[in-house]
Amino acid sequence: MFFALTDDQREFDATVRGYLAERFDLDAVRAVVEDTDGDGHPASLWKAAGEQGWLAVLVPEEHDGLGLGLVAAQVIARALGAGAAPGPWRGTVLAAEAVRLAGSDDQKGSWLPRFAAGEAVGAITLRGGAPGVLPAVEYGAVADVVVARSGGGLALVEGARATPRGSYDGTTRLADLDAGEGAALPGATAEVVDDLAARATVLVAADLVGVAREAITRTVAYDRERQQFGVPVGSFQAIKHALADLHVGVTMAEHAALYAAHAVDERLPDAPLAVSVAKAKASDVALQATAAMIQYHGGIGYTWEHEAHFFYKRAKRLAGQWGDADAHREKIADLTMP
Amino acid sequence: MDLTYTAAEEEFRRELRSWLRANIPEEWTRPGFWESLDADESFRLRRDWERDKAEAGFAGIAWPTEYGGRGGTPGMKAIYDEEMVRANAPRTANGLGLTFLAPTVMAIGTDAQKKEIIGPMLRNEVIWCQGFSEPGAGSDLAAISTRGVRDGSAASDDFVVNGQKVWTTNAVHGDKIFTLVRTEPGSQRHRGLSMLLIDMHQSGVDARPLKQMSGASEFGEVFFDDARVPATDCLGEIGEGWRTAMLLLSFERGASGIAQYTEFRRQYDEIAAVAKRLGRDRDPVVRAKLARVLTELECLRLHAMHVLTQVEQGRDLGFEASMTKLQWSETYQDLWEVFDDVLGEDATLDAIDGLDLRPLHAQAMWSRSVTIWGGSSQVQRNVTAERVLGLPR
Numbered sequence: 001m002f003f004a005l006t007d008d009q010r011e012f013d014a015t016v017r018g019y020l021a022e023r024f025d026l027d028a029v030r031a032v033v034e035d036t037d038g039d040g041h042p043a044s045l046w047k048a049a050g051e052q053g054w055l056a057v058l059v060p061e062e063h064d065g066l067g068l069g070l071v072a073a074q075v076i077a078r079a080l081g082a083g084a085a086p087g088p089w090r091g092t093v094l095a096a097e098a099v100r101l102a103g104s105d106d107q108k109g110s111w112l113p114r115f116a117a118g119e120a121v122g123a124i125t126l127r128g129g130a131p132g133v134l135p136a137v138e139y140g141a142v143a144d145v146v147v148a149r150s151g152g153g154l155a156l157v158e159g160a161r162a163t164p165r166g167s168y169d170g171t172t173r174l175a176d177l178d179a180g181e182g183a184a185l186p187g188a189t190a191e192v193v194d195d196l197a198a199r200a201t202v203l204v205a206a207d208l209v210g211v212a213r214e215a216i217t218r219t220v221a222y223d224r225e226r227q228q229f230g231v232p233v234g235s236f237q238a239i240k241h242a243l244a245d246l247h248v249g250v251t252m253a254e255h256a257a258l259y260a261a262h263a264v265d266e267r268l269p270d271a272p273l274a275v276s277v278a279k280a281k282a283s284d285v286a287l288q289a290t291a292a293m294i295q296y297h298g299g300i301g302y303t304w305e306h307e308a309h310f311f312y313k314r315a316k317r318l319a320g321q322w323g324d325a326d327a328h329r330e331k332i333a334d335l336t337m338p
Numbered sequence: 339m340d341l342t343y344t345a346a347e348e349e350f351r352r353e354l355r356s357w358l359r360a361n362i363p364e365e366w367t368r369p370g371f372w373e374s375l376d377a378d379e380s381f382r383l384r385r386d387w388e389r390d391k392a393e394a395g396f397a398g399i400a401w402p403t404e405y406g407g408r409g410g411t412p413g414m415k416a417i418y419d420e421e422m423v424r425a426n427a428p429r430t431a432n433g434l435g436l437t438f439l440a441p442t443v444m445a446i447g448t449d450a451q452k453k454e455i456i457g458p459m460l461r462n463e464v465i466w467c468q469g470f471s472e473p474g475a476g477s478d479l480a481a482i483s484t485r486g487v488r489d490g491s492a493a494s495d496d497f498v499v500n501g502q503k504v505w506t507t508n509a510v511h512g513d514k515i516f517t518l519v520r521t522e523p524g525s526q527r528h529r530g531l532s533m534l535l536i537d538m539h540q541s542g543v544d545a546r547p548l549k550q551m552s553g554a555s556e557f558g559e560v561f562f563d564d565a566r567v568p569a570t571d572c573l574g575e576i577g578e579g580w581r582t583a584m585l586l587l588s589f590e591r592g593a594s595g596i597a598q599y600t601e602f603r604r605q606y607d608e609i610a611a612v613a614k615r616l617g618r619d620r621d622p623v624v625r626a627k628l629a630r631v632l633t634e635l636e637c638l639r640l641h642a643m644h645v646l647t648q649v650e651q652g653r654d655l656g657f658e659a660s661m662t663k664l665q666w667s668e669t670y671q672d673l674w675e676v677f678d679d680v681l682g683e684d685a686t687l688d689a690i691d692g693l694d695l696r697p698l699h700a701q702a703m704w705s706r707s708v709t710i711w712g713g714s715s716q717v718q719r720n721v722t723a724e725r726v727l728g729l730p731r
Contacts, residue, residue, distance in 0.1 A: 001341060001342070001343065001413055001643060001646050001647055001650060002341075002647055003339065003643035003644050003646070003647045004339075004647050004648075004651075006339075071339060216727075220727045220728065220729060224728065224729060224730060231730070234730055235729065235730040237720070240723035240724070241716070241719040241720075243723055243727060244664075244719040244722035244723040244726075245664075245719065247661070247722060247723075247726065247727055248661050248664050248665055248722065251641070251661060252634070252640070252641060252665065253637075255637060255640035255641055256637055258640075259640045259643075262341070274636070277637070280630075280633050281633055281637060329625075329626050329629035330625065330626070330629070332629035332633060333625035333626070333628060336606070336607075336629070336632050337610045337613070337619050337625065
């Protein structure tokens with residue numbers, strides 16, 4: 001029995017977190033958030049993602065990738081969530097997954113090395129269909145190609161016309177895409193679309209888990225120091241018990257995201273249940289933890305100057321993506337009460 | 339990631355399954371069978387069956403062979419716990435001894451204690467009780483007032499013990515009780531305590547059952563009135579009882595989470611089946627509540643795999659045990675609250691449409707206790723906040 005990250009996976013985690021701490025901290029995130037005219041896609045971060053293998057993680061080695069599994073990818077997603085990092089990492093990794101799972105040999109040879117190196121930016125949506133309008137696509141405005149529904153399957157659409165959409169989560173940029181027909185991905189059966197959606201759901205859950213853990217960690221650090229009534233506010237049981245419950249909840253969500261990634265990669269029979277458990281749990285705890293982050297910082301937590309709103313708003317955005325907690329609970333009910 | 343067991347562990351599972359299949363009478367697994375017996379008869383059956391199981395080699399699974407254990411792996415212990423639940427095997431008659439006392443004796447007992455305590459416990463010749471809580475010392479365990487006074491005047495060197503313990507599991511069926519006693523007169527809090535191993539079959543010890551809100555009597559009270567215990571029957575050093583108690587409680591962790599998941603998941607399926615039978619399974623609110631509990635149950639399963647991994651890696655889980663307790667006990671309680679939601683306006687009825695609900699109600703009542711015993715949820719939250727998160731005391 002070994003239910004844990006391997007040493008290699010831990011090292012990957014430390015690399016991503018180390019880079020963000022030193023080179024793209026919350027001041028850098030703030031600069032992106034406040035640059036409302038910008039594209040939300042900082043070049044330095046993207047360069048690092050390409051050079052350090054964050055984008056190559058799931059691309060097979062024969063296409064210049066690292067050929068690692070979804071467990072490693074969820075490690076990166078979690079670290080990016082913890083750093084509230086902006087940019088089209090997830091869209092690009094998932095577009096590459098779509099090509100890997102359903103693309104022709106030519107499509108794989110053409111796209112996968114470029115995705116892996118960060119030379120092409122990808123996006124994905126299962127809302128709307130091509131040709132037509134694809135609403136509120138993450139980083140649609142900077143994507144070279146978007147994976148979208150087309151007919152009964154999926155297509156790779158280039159050259160879509162982008163109209164930015166305002167969104168209060170400044171760490172994730174959105175755009176409506178007016179998409180042409182694109183090129184069909186020939187292997188995109190219903191099963192492959194489900195698999196792709198499961199992978200997307202796991203990576204979003206992992207990001208939320210990273211957000212939630214960071215919210216708790218920062219709140220604990222603050223409440224150990226902040227004094228009221230002559231004592232640290234973290235010495236009050238009203239706060240202790242809430243943070244203890246959140247710590248348990250976030251830990252469970254960490255387990256759930258880790259297991260879901262493994263279950264999807266290994267095609268375990270309970271993978272659909274594992275994915276829904278992970279997303280339901282991660283969505284709930286991220287919303288709870290980021291709301292608690294504001295509450296247990298007091299007034300300062302409600303200000304623009306404080307970082308709590310980056311995490312809170314990111315949680316609000318991602319909790320609803322690829323099925324919110326209620327939608328996944330309905331799936332869980334379907335799976336366990338036939 | 340490797341979520342499988344080794345070939346040797348799976349072979350152990352096959353052996354155990356086959357023994358359990360051959361040795362659990364069919365009628366024992368029928369709903370309501372154990373409830374139909376009187377408490378003494380039920381206890382005797384369980385005690386004897388467990389002895390036979392130990393003699394067949396299915397006890398002390400991960401204990402060293404020198405203590406009569408099987409010398410197995412933590413994985414085998416997890417498999418054992420899981421298979422016992424799956425087979426509807428009778429509950430252990432000696433849980434506090436097996437879970438807590440035996441590993442503590444192995445760790446710090448004298449050679450004589452190791453020899454005299456562990457073997458007879460495995461064979462259920464001695465049923466052990468735990469004497470920790472008192473009427474004035476519940477969550478505040480250090481407030482213990484049961485006192486032991488050294489009486490060196492007699493031919494033997496005894497402690498004379500006076501006081502009362504409460505919430506004692508198996509109180510009326512116990513043979514011996516490991517008891518936290520204040521042995522230094524006037525000592526305060528954690529100091530001056532000793533873990534005395536007291537024979538319950540003496541005139542100075544009186545055990546009485548306590549009737550629980552479910553109507554059952556699984557625990558009781560133990561009164562000490564000039565009870566005597568030789569000073570050599572102390573586990574750990576005299577005056578170091580708190581240290582012994584903390585070591586002892588640390589053995590609560592381990593691999594049992596997978597078995598708990600197996601048991602709770604079966605109960606979830608039972609509740610879902612009742613929902614279906616009553617036509618409540620299409621109610622979106624009921625479905626959402628059941629799914630919420632199922633989510634937490636799945637997290638419990640994964641947490642158990644995490645714990646087992648840490649144990650196999652030889653890591654000390656420390657205060658993480660508080661998180662484990664919170665997750666299983668709160669989830670278990672939530673599960674049975676959903677059961678009431680499933681029944682709706684008929685929540686308290688003994689039966690609906692010929693469906694006997696009393697065994698399920700008994701579980702639901704029991705669920706109120708699990709967030710209290712073994713450290714209440716409030717205590718576990720304090721421990722998690724202070725010892726794990728590092729919030730100030």
